[in-house]
Amino acid sequence: MRIKSVIKDAGKVLMKVAGSEPDATERDLLHTLKMEHDEVKDLLHDLQEAQTAVQRRALVKKIKLALVPHTKAEEKILYAAIIALGDKDAQVDGHEGYLEHECAARTLQHLGAISNVTSSEHKAASKVLKELVEHHIREEENNVWGDAKKHFSDEDRVVMNRHYLAAKARVKVS
Ligand SMILES: [Fe+2]
Numbered sequence: 001m002r003i004k005s006v007i008k009d010a011g012k013v014l015m016k017v018a019g020s021e022p023d024a025t026e027r028d029l030l031h032t033l034k035m036e037h038d039e040v041k042d043l044l045h046d047l048q049e050a051q052t053a054v055q056r057r058a059l060v061k062k063i064k065l066a067l068v069p070h071t072k073a074e075e076k077i078l079y080a081a082i083i084a085l086g087d088k089d090a091q092v093d094g095h096e097g098y099l100e101h102e103c104a105a106r107t108l109q110h111l112g113a114i115s116n117v118t119s120s121e122h123k124a125a126s127k128v129l130k131e132l133v134e135h136h137i138r139e140e141e142n143n144v145w146g147d148a149k150k151h152f153s154d155e156d157r158v159v160m161n162r163h164y165l166a167a168k169a170r171v172k173v174s
């Protein structure tokens with residue numbers, strides 16, 4: 001048992017030296033957010049390509065499960081911290097992010113209410129959602145992350161990541 005744990009610890013050290021993926025709780029918040037942005041962009045892309053009702057329904061479900069906890073936890077941990085700063089430009093970025101989340105949530109709700117998932121109405125709504133989310137991610141990564149790097153240290157962002165993961169786990173998706 002003891003030897004096993006020694007080997008495990010040695011493995012962790014080697015992974016750090018080799019620059020492998022850090023443990024989720026040791027990660028910078030922006031690293032976690034980047035991985036999740038890439039995942040949701042892939043899903044939105046797949047939805048554009050998907051033709052069958054089964055595929056499209058499954059993708060909408062996956063997008064909802066990815067997007068809702070991400071945006072709620074992001075607001076709670078990142079946006080609230082950005083808005084609490086005395087920096088007016090950063091506050092504008094934070095408020096803009098809230099509004100864009102709201103637009104994406106409404107479009108997602110609209111998409112979920114369309115029963116014929118292979119209809120042109122559903123395809124139009126999924127296209128709008130993709131455009132909204134891509135625009136939002138681009139601005140968030142440029143502006144909000146710039147504010148986060150300016151105001152929060154590497155260590156702060158690791159602590160924020162732990163809070164983010166905990167907040168995300170508490171979000172219920174109906
Ligand atoms: Fe985000």
Ligand SMILES: [Fe+2]
Pocket residue numbers: 071074097101136140
């Ligand atoms: Fe966001």
